[in-house]
Amino acid sequence: MSEEEGFRGSFYTGTVVKATRTSKFIVEYDKLFEDEEGTKPLQETVNEFQIRPIAPREKKREFKFSEEVDAFHNDGWWEGVITEVNEDGKFAVFFRSTKEQIEFGEEDLRLHREWVNGAWKPTLEGEEEEEEKEEKVPDTTQEKPIESPKDAKFSKGMPVEVSSDEDGFKGAWFAATIVEPVGKDKYLIEYQTLRTEDDSDFLREEIDTLHIRPHPPQTIIIDRFKKLEEVDALYNDAWWVGVVSKVNTFPKYSVFFKDSNEELEFQHSDLRPHQDWINGKWVTPSKVRLSNFNSSLFL
Template sequence: MPPKPKPTTRDSSFSIFKPGTLVEVSSNDVGFRGSWYTGTVIRRASKKDPAKYLIEYTHLFSDEAGTKPLREIIDLGQLRPVAPREKKREFKFSEEVDAFYNDGWWEGAITGASDGKFKVYFRSSKEQIEFSKEDLRLHREWLGGDKWKPPLEEEEEEEEEENGKVSTEGKTMENDKAVTELKFEKGASVEVSSDEDGFDGAWFAATVIEPVGKDKYLVEYQSLRTEDDTEFLKEEIDILHIRPSPPDTVVVDSFDRLDEVDALYNDGWWIGVISKVLSNSRYKVYFKNTLEEMQFEHSELRLHQEWIDGKWIVTRQGLTCDR
């Protein structure tokens, strides 16, 4: 993909991150994408480069004894205020959340509940881990200033309680479901992911040729070709990196800003977020994994979906569609 652009500095952000401010820090290091760690702003790191800050982490330490908090110089584009949390929240099936794990907040999706515990699926690591409600919060994107998407629901809930009109709609979760065992037949259309550096967050269309051993399939890509360009590339793929082809989710009018989408680029579908709606059905898409922003036509985008426990989860409206 193209070279990474430098983060855009905003004067309003400088005024927010004053010394002593509690913040959250993101990382683009392999294995840490999609996570946020709390820390405190110590000061600007350099007068020559005002877009860098010295941060002291809250839960990360530079010594094994855990007595010396880790300090690190961070780019402005990796900082945001601490994400807000409702005092009370009933999490719903397929809802996007942040789970507190390994001293940081990790982005995932609710896939089940049992005995007061919640199962969360992490797209980046393809893991499913169980958490208590206290270790979860609704996933939010910072829009700048004090604005978040989705906004804090606490005030609205308090008003409903005062009026005696607290709604229970959507506050029940589906029964916990066992992970569906996937089996693909010869000729099935699938999509394949890769753990190789530079391909994180991408899915490539392929066709199943045959199973090869336990939990592996030989597939033929529909757009990737061999080095000599004589035929389509064939490869043995572990079942953890294969999913059915997602159903069509047609967006007739237009995508909205902050919609999570897949963008068709370099023969694959790459996960990104609509950062700006342009004219003539064009959009700018921001890729969190690479800090890149690129322009796409409407026809080159589709709503992002996750295949979890035998269901397709459409992230635009939290909908699920059975497959």
């Protein structure tokens, strides 16, 4: 995984050449080179958290709209979301990291997976059946069995969003992945953007279900947001609910946040339509709610 600006989060295939005494590794890339002729493979020293095994690929897969995928682009694999399924067998993929949408063939896509505790999540088809069999084996070492992923509201490897009750972060939703259930209505999660204090790995926490929701579906592609429209804005690695207070020169908008009484400017690519997770369903908020905002704030 690259940590360079502009390439952060992208993955490149390579080979471990040597392990150092400081828990770092020298790797040699397969498709990145030091010279323009492409005769001398690039070697770099990387941290352990930047390395993972080569991700698996199904022999055949029917990719769907809004599915999270990895796309092979510029000699590396980049995480994105399918925004269009075209009749010619091509797929439009949107990349949050670069705010770009690019078209790919099926051969350049694979289902997005996370490397969690030494295993790929979600698993390959066929491996899931073996996991289910293992989950059904009774555990007699505990008086109260832990809720299994099959019966849980959230399954292992599932992308979710997590809210915080800490001062200054109330109302913010952070992207995360379910690692495993740790008891009734409680899960161990791993954040996708927040890291540990020593920056050695992504931060993990035990969170109750009141603070967890599925990743919102990207079923709506918005060309323009309108004044007074309720949105989520990506700020400080989290999504915050606000209202478009002013439509500036495209692609910029001013967004007002009621909880903090602040107004900030955002790019179109850093906004999404706001949705609420209510009783196990995603609900688009009614415009009636916006009447609670003082209209003078937006004049």
